Amino acid sequence: MLSLIEAGFARPPTLAPFSDSLQPGELLAIVGPNGAGKSTLLSLLSGFRRPERGSVCLDDTPLSGWEPAALARRRALVAQSLTLGFDWPVRELVALGSAATASEIDAVLALLDLEALAERGAMSLSGGEAQRVMIARALCQLGLGRSEQTEPGQVLLLDEPTSALDIGQQQRLMRLLRHLAQAHRLAIACVLHDLNLAARYAHRVWLLERGHRIAAGTPAEVLDGRTLARVFEAELTVGSRQDDGSPLVLLAP
Amino acid sequence: MSRTLPLAGPWRRRVEGRRKQPRSPGQVLALLGLAVLAALLVAAMSGSVGLSPRVLLGEWPSPLAWQVWWQLRLPRLLLAALVGAMLAGSGAAMQGLFRNPLADPTLLGLASGAGLAVALWIVLLGGAGSSLGLYGQFLAGFLGALGVCVLVFALGQRQHGQEALFTLLLAGLAINTLAGAMGGVMAFIASDEQLRQLSLWGMGSLSHALWSATLGALIGIPPALWWLLRCARGLDLLQLGELTAHGAGLDAPRLKRHVVVATALGVGLCVALAGIIGFLGLLVPHCLRLWLGPGHRLLLPASMLGGALLLIVADTLARTLASPAEVPVGLLTSLLGGPYFLWLLLKRRARC
Numbered sequence: 359m360l361s362l363i364e365a366g367f368a369r370p371p372t373l374a375p376f377s378d379s380l381q382p383g384e385l386l387a388i389v390g391p392n393g394a395g396k397s398t399l400l401s402l403l404s405g406f407r408r409p410e411r412g413s414v415c416l417d418d419t420p421l422s423g424w425e426p427a428a429l430a431r432r433r434a435l436v437a438q439s440l441t442l443g444f445d446w447p448v449r450e451l452v453a454l455g456s457a458a459t460a461s462e463i464d465a466v467l468a469l470l471d472l473e474a475l476a477e478r479g480a481m482s483l484s485g486g487e488a489q490r491v492m493i494a495r496a497l498c499q500l501g502l503g504r505s506e507q508t509e510p511g512q513v514l515l516l517d518e519p520t521s522a523l524d525i526g527q528q529q530r531l532m533r534l535l536r537h538l539a540q541a542h543r544l545a546i547a548c549v550l551h552d553l554n555l556a557a558r559y560a561h562r563v564w565l566l567e568r569g570h571r572i573a574a575g576t577p578a579e580v581l582d583g584r585t586l587a588r589v590f591e592a593e594l595t596v597g598s599r600q601d602d603g604s605p606l607v608l609l610a611p
Numbered sequence: 612m613s614r615t616l617p618l619a620g621p622w623r624r625r626v627e628g629r630r631k632q633p634r635s636p637g638q639v640l641a642l643l644g645l646a647v648l649a650a651l652l653v654a655a656m657s658g659s660v661g662l663s664p665r666v667l668l669g670e671w672p673s674p675l676a677w678q679v680w681w682q683l684r685l686p687r688l689l690l691a692a693l694v695g696a697m698l699a700g701s702g703a704a705m706q707g708l709f710r711n712p713l714a715d716p717t718l719l720g721l722a723s724g725a726g727l728a729v730a731l732w733i734v735l736l737g738g739a740g741s742s743l744g745l746y747g748q749f750l751a752g753f754l755g756a757l758g759v760c761v762l763v764f765a766l767g768q769r770q771h772g773q774e775a776l777f778t779l780l781l782a783g784l785a786i787n788t789l790a791g792a793m794g795g796v797m798a799f800i801a802s803d804e805q806l807r808q809l810s811l812w813g814m815g816s817l818s819h820a821l822w823s824a825t826l827g828a829l830i831g832i833p834p835a836l837w838w839l840l841r842c843a844r845g846l847d848l849l850q851l852g853e854l855t856a857h858g859a860g861l862d863a864p865r866l867k868r869h870v871v872v873a874t875a876l877g878v879g880l881c882v883a884l885a886g887i888i889g890f891l892g893l894l895v896p897h898c899l900r901l902w903l904g905p906g907h908r909l910l911l912p913a914s915m916l917g918g919a920l921l922l923i924v925a926d927t928l929a930r931t932l933a934s935p936a937e938v939p940v941g942l943l944t945s946l947l948g949g950p951y952f953l954w955l956l957l958k959r960r961a962r963c
Contacts, residue, residue, distance in 0.1 A: 406857045430860025437855045443710030444905035454847055455859030499859055
């Protein structure tokens with residue numbers, strides 16, 4: 359279990375300390391306006407930045423106390439963008455950071471509709487394709503291509519994984535993430551800009567505003583019309599879906 | 612739409628043929644290793660004194676031939692192989708570290724930094740005449756290369772992508788210019804004897820390779836090569852960007868320290884021993900990357916073997932082209948590498 363214990367940054371980009379934890383099997387959406395500290399929070403959760411206050415612990419051991427290779431088997435990160443210096447074939451890129459076999463790589467590529475691109479050079483991919491390749495790499499790192507059961511208590515962190523995907527790919531990815539969370543007891547934290555994706559697929563939502571986590575809870579609790587309008591400075595209304603009653607965010611014309 | 616157009620037969624074959632053939636790393640390295648051995652054999656026999664096996668073994672005893680072979684040719688060949696391997700290997704490692712195919716010890720000013728330090732050492736501190744002798748020259752080369760490496764790295768660290776590339780190339784240009792000018796000043800204030808030593812060394816030549824120099828290379832360069840080889844997996848991970856690489860289990864600051872120190876040690880030694888031999892570190896990894904792909908676990912050892920091969924061949928040419936006179940090998944590699952580099956830039960432009 360990944361826990362934040364009064365963890366935060368005093369120096370910019372700031373993040374006011376708070377405590378919470380990522381539960382196995384849950385899909386958490388981190389939402390908030392540009393510059394609210396979502397990526398900063400993610401780098402804190404991944405251990406890339408050490409908190410100036412408090413601590414971030416995986417299984418009660420601070421992330422900085424983990425051996426890097428052991429930590430890499432337990433948590434993987436998908437960054438916002440991919441900039442490559444050299445033209446890696448997709449298959450080799452996906453295998454970076456794991457000792458995955460060819461069949462494991464094939465399995466992960468299939469999960470993300472990437473089989474046709476396996477031999478392509480990654481520099482020639484479109485934005486959405488590159489994004490899916492990076493997600494595939496992270497899944498491979500956690501050993502999710504294997505048929506046997508994976509290590510328990512794994513964590514997957516994603517920074518805006520849907521930003522370059524078309525609507526069909528968004529749906530397939532969010533369904534895949536939700537499935538992985540449940541089937542492998544994965545704890546997934548995902549920065550999302552699309553509030554409706556968060557409302558539809560996340561079990562829990564954290565709302566960030568200017569370096570403060572101002573709300574946390576189920577989508578219905580957090581995605582409140584008045585709060586969202588104030589935080590995002592947008593004219594919007596929040597309704598509810600007819601099928602499951604989950605919130606539906608609509609922009610005013 | 613162009614994607615759905617069926618490709619005509621011959622064109623399709625050409626497109627598909629461009630993808631690298633799956634070859635096992637072992638095969639590639641064995642192939643390159645054999646080529647290096649063959650080049651060593653041929654090079655050992657050619658020169659202003661032809662030393663075929665018949666001369667060495669047939670007219671036995673032939674002390675003069677053996678003396679030439681043992682005292683002059685063997686140390687020189689070993690030095691060429693080691694320096695070539697080091698320059699090409701460090702080129703590949705630098706390119707991986709900067710995630711940029713244009714990084715190279717000469718281009719980034721590493722070699723000229725080492726060169727300047729050696730010039731300072733020769734002129735201001737007495738050079739070979741001092742009690743430290745040749746080892747002082749190694750040390751000066753190492754410190755000069757390390758200084759530039761740290762400086763360039765600090766500059767390249769702040770930016771990313773295209774911007775970082777320009778900063779690096781400009782920093783390299785500035786360091787090269789500065790080192791050139793300082794070298795000029797050193798030449799100006801040097802005594803005649805120092806000037807001779809300086810210019811002999813500065814042209815980039817393996818011609819004064821005696822066992823004393825080769826021994827230094829034998830002691831210093833293999834550990835630096837080994838060190839770089841151990842960084843291969845980390846360099847692969849670093850290609851994902853620092854944030855993702857950290858997530859995949861890489862201790863990036865540690866990797867950078869290792870690559871920087873190993874490169875500075877090796878390149879500093881090379882420059883101290885053989886002067887500035889340009890473009891090897893750019894040329895060899897680039898060609899091999901086109902053939903083998905960008906993975907460092909194969910690219911690094913292959914570059915080392917390829918660099919050794921190229922420098923053995925170039926040095927043999929330098930010895931035989933104008934025999935019994937000699938062309939400085941640094942001149943030769945720059946003549947070869949300069950046009951190639953321009954072609955590379957033109958091609959990059961065309962792709963944008």
